[in-house]
Amino acid sequence: MKRDMQLVREIFFQIEDLPHHNKGPFDKLPDESAEVLDYHLKILQEAGLVAWDQIDRGNDCNWYLGLRLTWIGHEFLDNARNEGVWSEVRRALNDNAVKSASFSIWASTLSDRLSQLLS
Structure with a gap:
């Protein structure tokens, strides 16, 4: 799967608008599949750009607790x-x-x- 910088920017805008103690699937970009969003969130987390407190693996999508942007x-x-x-x-x-x-x-x-x- 390829990294999409336009999608990264859109994800960042969506995360910025989340409430502080959010919990739920990250499905704010309905035109993207859960697989694509999860992949991008994973590589963004690996790069230290996003963080979350807990992830619950669901059947169709992952649920993120405390999804947020890092300082970087x-x-x-x-x-x-x-x-x-x-x-x-x-x-x-x-x-x-x-x-x-x-x-x-x-x-x-x-x-x-x-x-x-x-x-």
């Missing part, structure tokens, strides 16, 4: 929040010459572009 997850989302900056960086990193980029490149490129706009 919030930092990334703050840099990715502006639609114009996100679209510009996304176009640049999805360009035919680049094709794909690591998370650290995404994070630093977003941060650099935002810094340029602020100076």
Whole structure:
């Protein structure tokens, strides 16, 4: 399964809006399968961008208790929040010459572009 940075951004927005002590399946993105969402949550957790207190494995989907962004997850989302900056960086990193980029490149490129706009 491929990592989808657009989906990562959408997941972050949805997690940010969750109540503090949430418990339930993460199904805020109905156009995505539970399998795709669970995969992305797992790799985001492995990268230290999201965390949860407990996970209960269900038949059709996993239930997350206390699903939240970590400090680093919030930092990334703050840099990715502006639609114009996100679209510009996304176009640049999805360009035919680049094709794909690591998370650290995404994070630093977003941060650099935002810094340029602020100076």
